[in-house]
Amino acid sequence: MSLKERLYKVWRALVWTFDPADRAEAGKAITRNFWLHWFPPRMTKRSLSWSYSLWLGTISWVLFVILTVTGVVLMFLYIPSVERAYWTIKDLEYSVSWGWFLRNMHRWGAHMMVAAVFLHMMRVFYTGAYKNGVSHAARREINWTVGMILLVLTLLLSYTGYLLPWDQLAYWAITIGVKIAESVPILGPQIKFVMAGGTELGQPTLIRFYALHVMGLPLAVLILFSYHMWRIRKDEGLAAVEQFRLAKKRKDLQIDTSGEEPVYSTPWAVRRIVLVSLATLVWVMFLATFLDSPLEEPADPSWTPNPAKAPWYFLWLQELLAITTIRTPWFTINGGFVGGVVIPGLMGLAATIWAFLDKSPPEATGVWFHKSRTVQNIVFTLGVIFIVGLIIFAMYFRGPNWKVYWPWAWPEIPEII
């Protein structure tokens, strides 16, 4: 017996209690295995294919795990105090062994996670994966709604994490964030007061954001993610499976599912999960090796950098709130409220209820760009272009004093990430 086979035997003895002889036993082998018990015994090859899900949900999850592990180590090195926070980050850069790598992995992992979660949402939309097909048990629109909350939590995690270095970038990002809350009519001042822990930014603000960043929000993501996965099981699999049900039920549609039949979860799903996890990890480590995280000067309330730009995923909001102040002879509404709360709020609400209103036929479930959903897909794409367009515009065409410049004609090139 080779060493590899020997090691495999030891591994099996540790985690498996018996050798499967037939399909039923194979199923039990999966449900009785600690690492595998949350998978169904079998999955369709179609659900596991690269081209259906692009594995973006899994990538989001792996990024979350990377962020948790690097984050826990960072907690040992970071001090959430307005006097010392900045200098503990400087120490990570200059005096802690591998501190720069840890910080870079955490930082780029966070950027990647925002991107991955958003792309995952786009994938779900374009494949009509919040639809229920012909299943009687599935309620996939609930998972779509859970996903929307996860998207918001992901953004909040990035935002709260962004503040912790307490540098200029951090300080002005919280200032604007807190003021957006304050611009909400009637309740605004109270929301601001409890967010900041006072009437101005300071130690109470930093510790609040810190507690949310390291505990409150990750816990919320963990709980909701578990529910997200439980729902996929109770929804009888990914939406792609509906194509099999349809192929059996509606011969007239002539859906061809050959070559995509169910296979055992292990090794089929396990192998790909391991592959996706490793690839994600390598990619983040690659970024962390070659790209350094920015750190501006220590927070200075008396001086705002010019221009002060939010991180890229918030730039579209920054652009919106700079141009949406409403002026009438009788009253004025701050763009902070219109562009920072009302417009994104309505977009999120529209996207959420969309899944409940989509009346396209069951054949459009779990396939890319079904022709019955063309109009929907165009509307959704316009929404995405709106967001991405505003981001690009704000990133490259907004210079000092938030004036419009050609990217090559900027008076000076400020930090943008």
Add this chain to the structure above:
Amino acid sequence: MSDVKKKRREVLKNIGRLVGYGVLGGVFAGFARSLWPNVLYEPPKRFRLGKPEDLADGVNFFPEQRLFVFKKGNEVWAISAICQHLGCTVNFVQLPEPKVLKVGNLEIKEEWEFHCPCHGSYYAGDGTIYAGPAPRGLPWYYLEIDPATGMLIVDTSKEVEKGWKFKLA
């Protein structure tokens, strides 16, 4: 079980539920309330600016309080440096030469302006907003002399009308 007994059980059960939820709700309300601070360890809103004769003629910037204090002859006035859009610190911009700016039907004589770097709000020399997203102009604050020390004192919790100036004796 008799009907009366059943009913009594029902009522008791409901009372039990009510008490249970009430206590739980109360506890959580208490937790939430604890996040609203009662005591603030913040610099006071009313503070000394120093002796009036120590102020420079023209503009003086107080970075910690984010405040501009202007002195001209025997007049002093204080204008906030906090942008009324979303709170960035505005930059003081000296104009090459004095000019008259028209805002609506106001005519403002000005020697300087305030520009916000964050989303491009532009304020005239007296704090009037004339371009950009800020919903209102920069506030002016109340000034007084402390009779005991002769120090000039500003109170940033007391806003005064634009154009209100303190006359030094």
